[in-house]
Amino acid sequence: xxAVRISQTGGPDVIRFEEVAAPQAGAGEIVIRQRAIGVNxxxxxxxxxxxxxxxxxxxxxxxxxxxxxxxxxxxxFKVGDRAGFCSGPIGAYAEMHAVPAARAVTIPDGVSxxxxxxxxxxxxTARYLLKRTYPLKAGEFAIVHAAAGGVGQxxxxxxxxxxxxxxxxxxxxxxxxxxxxxxxxxxxxxSKEDIVKRVREITNGEGAHVSYDSVGKDTFQASLDSxxxxxxxxxxxxxxxxxxxxxxxxxxxxxxxxFTRPTLxxxxxxxxxxxxxxxxxxxxxxxxxxxxxxxxxxALADAAQAHRDLEARKTTGSLVLVP
Numbered sequence: 001x002x003a004v005r006i007s008q009t010g011g012p013d014v015i016r017f018e019e020v021a022a023p024q025a026g027a028g029e030i031v032i033r034q035r036a037i038g039v040n041x042x043x044x045x046x047x048x049x050x051x052x053x054x055x056x057x058x059x060x061x062x063x064x065x066x067x068x069x070x071x072x073x074x075x076x077f078k079v080g081d082r083a084g085f086c087s088g089p090i091g092a093y094a095e096m097h098a099v100p101a102a103r104a105v106t107i108p109d110g111v112s113x114x115x116x117x118x119x120x121x122x123x124x125t126a127r128y129l130l131k132r133t134y135p136l137k138a139g140e141f142a143i144v145h146a147a148a149g150g151v152g153q154x155x156x157x158x159x160x161x162x163x164x165x166x167x168x169x170x171x172x173x174x175x176x177x178x179x180x181x182x183x184x185x186x187x188x189x190x191s192k193e194d195i196v197k198r199v200r201e202i203t204n205g206e207g208a209h210v211s212y213d214s215v216g217k218d219t220f221q222a223s224l225d226s227x228x229x230x231x232x233x234x235x236x237x238x239x240x241x242x243x244x245x246x247x248x249x250x251x252x253x254x255x256x257x258x259f260t261r262p263t264l265x266x267x268x269x270x271x272x273x274x275x276x277x278x279x280x281x282x283x284x285x286x287x288x289x290x291x292x293x294x295x296x297x298x299a300l301a302d303a304a305q306a307h308r309d310l311e312a313r314k315t316t317g318s319l320v321l322v323p
Contacts, residue, residue: 029074036295062117076106084120102270106278115295125151136164156179217240229255299321303321
């Protein structure tokens with residue numbers, strides 16, 4: 001089968017498209033013939049070495065398709081089922097992938113493979129952020145950074161449905177229009193506006209209850225300075241680079257703030273939690289609470305170009321690779 005491999009970390013040019021051995025299902029595993037493969041920022045972190053992985057390696061953590069083989073001991077899936085995964089194992093950029101059944105979810109009728117692969121990682125991330133890390137309530141002020149990105153678009157919609165006052169932070173006027181269309185109450189365009197100043201204006205000087213920040217280094221200080229006393233800084237990504245080390249005492253100085261660095265894996269650490277989270281997302285999609293725009297499609301062989309476009313912030317919404 002064909003798959004993407006890297007032999008060393010680096011830029012998109014380290015990506016190779018190669019012929020490799022097809023996977024077989026071990027005990028507790030299923031093999032999925034993939035119809036769509038999600039492309040996510042974490043994939044670029046693995047490629048660059050920001051999140052170290054052993055090399056040589058595959059890339060990618062998310063995919064959707066049809067179960068073609070079931071390993072010993074697997075009872076949740078059978079051959080022919082539609083299934084998806086979004087937390088690895090790494091190597092999803094391939095025509096077929098072996099996945100622990102405990103880390104896979106069933107995909108309901110009415111959710112296409114493209115939409116599943118475009119939404120599982122991002123959508124389940126938005127779900128745990130808004131419903132478990134900081135359970136957002138109606139009327140609360142929520143900052144959503146990178147609001148026109150994959151997680152951001154879903155988070156804006158879900159937060160608006162909850163009834164929160166959504167402050168969308170974007171990098172251009174065009175991305176601001178996307179956020180407004182999705183339900184953002186306020187938009188801050190960082191190309192011409194100061195985040196902290198605008199948040200204070202919007203909140204009558206109080207600051208936001210929570211900042212959901214996937215950008216990292218470039219917005220770290222702004223997130224800290226935009227929160228009200230007892231507010232929560234949820235740092236869940238590094239799109240601009242890793243967030244800097246800091247003295248915990250600054251949390252006290254700025255109003256006894258809370259800081260957390262959550263991961264999807266922790267919040268979906270059992271098959272039951274994983275399926276519950278996926279089911280809530282898929283129900284939200286079915287009910288129209290969350291609308292997933294058709295993803296930008298790239299051929300699997302063009303994975304390097306997908307990474308270039310993602311890192312250059314040339315894309316909005318989700319990207320998928322198609323074998």
